[in-house]
Amino acid sequence: MASKADLQSVNKTSELPDIVIERFSAQVDLWPREGKHILAQFDDKSIIVYQAFNPSIAEYAVKNQRFGGSNFSFERMSWIKTNFLWMMYRCGWASKENQERVLAVRITRAGFEEILANAFTAKLQKSEGLENDxxxxxxxxxxDHSPTYDKLPRRAIQLGLKGEILKKYGTEWVVSISDISDFVKEQKRILDEKGPEEIKTPKERLYTLADHSISARIGLDSVKKQEEPNAVGFS
Structure with missing residues (x-):
């Protein structure tokens, strides 16, 4: 979890009590400008991923701190993103139909890395001759995209989960689920009125994997040491 020191020094509001936020302008120059990278907020034991849903699914998830209910299907693929701004691009800052509620889902790092260990790109699937099922x-x-939807050279990760992995993600690996829709809408208002340099976003850094075989398998790019941002979590 985010430490009290981090929350006090960066997040001066109570908008997101369990998420460290910081001005976008203070972060953007620390991120790689190109390549395939995982940008995320994380600590020693957990990582935050984002999803956008309709109100029914979101309300059940927040109330029960797990996914389920009559409108959520464990039989369909469900997509998660680690990068807040990538989620904003996909959901239109919570303006798209059935994506009006944005959830910050904190899951265990062990669970997240199990997801990555089981991940297949279309190219990898083809090379191993695997069927979709x-x-x-x-x-x-x-x-990846800027706050105003400009396409960037950097690539953002998106993970579609189904089957047993989705069930574990939605139940066993959940640490907490928070509805951040009000924060999202407030930042969109600031974006429209004052521009991207004034918005705040969850503080994100590079997420790296100790298992280099997984990094190589999924195509995760390395960063030159002199260019590497402070890829720390918030414990």
Whole structure:
């Protein structure tokens, strides 16, 4: 979890009590400008991922601190993103139909790395000759985007989960689920009125894997030491 020191020094509001936030302008120059990278907020034991849903699914998830209910299907693929701004691009800052509620889902790092260990890009699936029903995690490296939807050279990770992996994600690996929709809408208002330099976003750094074989398998790019940002979590 975020420490009290981090929360007091960076997040001066109570908008997101369990998430460290910081001005976008203070972070953007620390991020790699190109390549395939995982940007996320994390600590020693957990990592935050984002999803956007309709109100019914979101309310059940927040109330029960797990996914389920009559409108959520464990039989369909469900996509998660580690990068807040990538989620904003996909959901239109919580403006798209059935994506009006944005959830910050904190899961265990062990669970997240199990997801990555089971992830297949389309190219990897083809090279191993696997049918779609054998794939529990679909990985896509899509162009990242700025707060105003400009396409960037950097690639953002998107992970589609189904089957047993989705069930574990939605129940066993959940640490907490928070509805951050009000924060999202407030930052969109600031973006429209004052521009991207004034918005705040969850503080994100590079997430690296100790298991280099997984990094190589999913195509995660390394960063030159002199260019590497402070890829720390918030414990």
């Amino acid at each position: 054998k794939i529990m995690v679909r990985l896509q490296w899509d162009p």
